């Protein structure tokens with residue numbers, strides 16, 4: 001077919017697509033009205049998971065699953081913006097990895113509000129200034145983000161979804177590599193790039209700052225003093241820096257898991273994860289007995305962390321992730337059993353155990 005004819009055909013298909021997208025938007029508007037009337041959550045991760053799985057199974061065309069997911073992420077983002085002026089708080093400033101994780105989960109049509117620290121992300125959601133919040137919880141190289149864990153102890157908020165993001169850090173600056181004397185970055189990023197720093201900049205001063213975007217800003221402002229930053233592409237772009245070296249993290253698969261927090265948790269999808277915290281009585285064997293609850297009911301524990309309780313010295317809170325949903329019979333029974341051995345048990349969410 002000649003090029004002009006093909007383009008004419010594309011124009012016709014686009015017209016059909018647009019009509020269909022608007023027909024979908026009409027239905028989404030109705031869903032929004034029902035949700036408002038019945039006080040249901042606007043964001044429905046369980047529905048999104050089912051929809052994406054169904055589309056992947058149905059798709060026999062030329063488009064790869066990755067592209068279908070990206071297109072539908074934006075279609076659902078537009079839907080969320082239509083149903084309500086959906087607002088998501090994240091650990092800012094703009095350009096941080098958390099910002100990128102939030103966009104990966106909620107797309108470009110909704111509103112975002114950058115917060116200066118973790119506590120403010122929780123507060124914005126608890127005070128209903130934002131519908132949801134996005135915070136990092138653990139990195140595959142550096143481990144737990146303890147600040148986030150601590151905030152769950154007293155928070156009424158629940159986890160409703162997770163996002164996994166591959167973290168590719170680079171060296172960015174506006175000066176040549178030989179002039180670099182100081183490296184700015186977030187402590188987690190220094191941890192993720194520890195060996196690379198030792199190999200390439202053993203003499204440099206390392207200065208920890210609150211975010212990679214802040215680090216990029218300082219690298220731009222203090223270039224004359226030999227400043228550079230470690231962080232992602234978006235932070236470099238925002239502050240007009242050049243990426244002098246990409247992908248400098250010690251592990252190529254370096255990934256951070258982020259959580260979406262809101263007022264309610266998510267219904268079961270068949271592939272879920274449940275996050276709880278507990279503390280045990282100060283008696284011999286009590287931690288072992290508590291953990292045996294999971295073994296007894298054959299519930300897989302995918303993670304355990306401990307943090308000081310901050311109530312009494314040498315008293316700890318344990319954070320555990322379980323495979324399954326809190327409404328699954330085995331998980332529910334294991335939690336009942338756990339309660340018998342603990343001074344405190346708190347469930348803070350069951351959500352789809354997505355791989356991205």
Ligand SMILES: O=C(O)C(=O)C[C@]1(C(=O)O)C=C[C@@H](O)C=C1
Nearest residue numbers: 031043044045047048076079080
């Ligand atoms: O089905 C819903 O509950 C909707 O709100 C619609 C829709 C969609 O676009 O399909 C939009 C957002 C939700 O997170 C899930 C699905």
